[in-house]
Amino acid sequence: xxxxxxxxxxxxxxxxxxxxxxxxxxxxxxxxxxxxLILIIVAGIGSWFFLRPHASGVAATSSATEAxxxxxxxxxxxxxxxxxxxxxxxxVAQRQATVSAKALGRVIDLRIEEGQRxxxxxxxxxxxxxxxxxxxxxxxxxxxxxxxxxxxAKVAVADAGPIFERNQKQHAAAVISxxxxxxxxxxxxxxxxxxxxxxxxxxxxxxNVQVAQRNEDDMTVRAPFDxxxxxxxxxxxEIVSPNTAGGGFARxxxxxxxxxxxxxxxxxVSENFINRVHVGQxxxxxxNAYPDWSIPGAVKAIIxxxxxxxxxxxxxxxxxxxxxxxxxEMGARVSFLNDAPAVSSAPATASTSHN
Numbered sequence: 001x002x003x004x005x006x007x008x009x010x011x012x013x014x015x016x017x018x019x020x021x022x023x024x025x026x027x028x029x030x031x032x033x034x035x036x037l038i039l040i041i042v043a044g045i046g047s048w049f050f051l052r053p054h055a056s057g058v059a060a061t062s063s064a065t066e067a068x069x070x071x072x073x074x075x076x077x078x079x080x081x082x083x084x085x086x087x088x089x090x091x092v093a094q095r096q097a098t099v100s101a102k103a104l105g106r107v108i109d110l111r112i113e114e115g116q117r118x119x120x121x122x123x124x125x126x127x128x129x130x131x132x133x134x135x136x137x138x139x140x141x142x143x144x145x146x147x148x149x150x151x152x153a154k155v156a157v158a159d160a161g162p163i164f165e166r167n168q169k170q171h172a173a174a175v176i177s178x179x180x181x182x183x184x185x186x187x188x189x190x191x192x193x194x195x196x197x198x199x200x201x202x203x204x205x206x207x208n209v210q211v212a213q214r215n216e217d218d219m220t221v222r223a224p225f226d227x228x229x230x231x232x233x234x235x236x237x238e239i240v241s242p243n244t245a246g247g248g249f250a251r252x253x254x255x256x257x258x259x260x261x262x263x264x265x266x267x268x269v270s271e272n273f274i275n276r277v278h279v280g281q282x283x284x285x286x287x288n289a290y291p292d293w294s295i296p297g298a299v300k301a302i303i304x305x306x307x308x309x310x311x312x313x314x315x316x317x318x319x320x321x322x323x324x325x326x327x328x329e330m331g332a333r334v335s336f337l338n339d340a341p342a343v344s345s346a347p348a349t350a351s352t353s354h355n
Contacts, residue, residue, distance in 0.1 A: 083335045085276045087315070089267030091287070091330040093258040095225065100242045100253035101127055102218040110236045112255055118223040125254045127240065129219035136212040143205035150202050153195040164188040221254055230328065231256035258328055263319060264300060265332045268312035277302060277336055283317050288331035296320040299336070 105127030112124050167184040170176045234240055234251040242252060265285055269277055277299060285295040296319075303314040317334050319326065 082338050084338045085269065085273050085336040086333065087267040087269050087336070088331070088333050089265050089317075091263055091326060091328055091332055092266050093260070093262050093328045094264055095259035095262035096227075096230075096256065096328075097224055098253040098256050099124055099221060099223065101125075101221050101240055102242060103127070103132075103215065104239070104241045104243075105129075105219055106239050107234050107236050107254075110234065110254070112229045112232060114229055114232050114255075116229045118227065118229060118257065120223055120225050122223045123220060124223055125221040125234070127219040127221070129216055132212070132215040132219055136209070136216045139205070139208040139212040143202070143209050146198065146201040146205040150195070150198040153191070153198040156191045157195045160188045160191045223257065225257075225259055226261075227257040227259040229255050230258050260324075260326075261322065263322075263326055263328065265297070265317040265319075265334055267315050267317065267332075267334050268307070268310060269315050271306050271311050271313055274302070274313045274315075277315055281339060282337045284335045284337065285317060285319065286333050286335075287326070288333070290325065295323070295326075297334070 107125055108128050109126035110124075112118065118124065164184055164187075167176060167181055170181075232255045234254045238251055240251050240254065279299050279302060281299040283297045283299060285297045287293065287295070297317045298320060299315060300318040301316045303316070306313050315334075
């Protein structure tokens with residue numbers, strides 16, 4: 001049995017080396033593929049970096065900056081029309097008013113609706129003028145009475161004048177006594193004084209008529225300027241009190257109107273960048289409601305004070321184009337643009353001084 005076992009062991013094929021080499025080859029092949037892929041990726045990135053279109057422009061710009069030196073780089077102006085600063089704000093009306101009556105009254109006629117355009121002096125509403133009209137009629141009657149008294153006083157002076165002149169001549173001729181002449185003189189002076197008093201009474205009555213007429217006019221509410229009604233507050237039959245709301249349903253005004261030609265954008269600019277903004281600077285306004293609509297504008301004013309809590313400065317930007325789509329309180333974003341560089345006249349001045 002031992003010899004047969006030895007013979008079988010000699011006839012058996014040893015596959016240990018072949019089985020070890022094949023897995024090594026299989027394992028080595030993927031490693032070379034990974035290295036090849038890495039080399040291809042690195043080569044592609046390098047070729048893209050060196051062959052990209054703006055590479056030459058960047059290199060040329062950097063070389064030009066180095067050649068010009070730091071002084072040229074600091075004085076080079078920004079391209080005109082480019083954005084110098086962006087800020088957000090809201091559309092506001094610089095001219096708006098709450099339309100109200102001067103006196104307390106009940107609304108009997110209301111002629112406005114929200115969105116309605118009104119003109120300066122147009123009647124907006126009427127209040128109950130029963131009391132004021134009665135006071136006006138009474139003042140006019142008093143004026144007529146005092147005017148009649150004045151006319152009577154004028155007649156009395158006209159009649160007393162010739163009598164006094166005749167008595168004065170008779171007294172000079174010693175026809176009448178001094179006592180009679182003094183009595184006639186006192187009567188004439190009283191008539192003249194009464195005429196003066198009646199004239200002043202007429203002036204007072206005329207002033208009372210003017211006051212009553214103004215009270216009557218105050219019962220009619222008119223638009224103070226051209227604009228659009230944005231808020232309608234009062235209703236027909238309500239009590240309007242300009243000073244205070246006397247009751248639960250009392251109103252302090254009739255409505256609110258806005259002058260649409262006075263719309264502007266107010267933005268808060270950080271005080272760190274306020275040096276980039278100046279009056280007259282061109283700007284572009286984009287409303288949040290119409291983000292693709294660029295509206296040309298310009299810096300109208302820079303409010304000369306800063307907000308300590310927000311560290312910002314308020315800037316007002318006006319619209320160069322009016323459009324009914326622009327409404328008050330709309331959100332807006334303003335892009336402040338760089339101005340065109342000014343042409344320096346230094347060489348011409350130098351040449352002139354040289355000549």
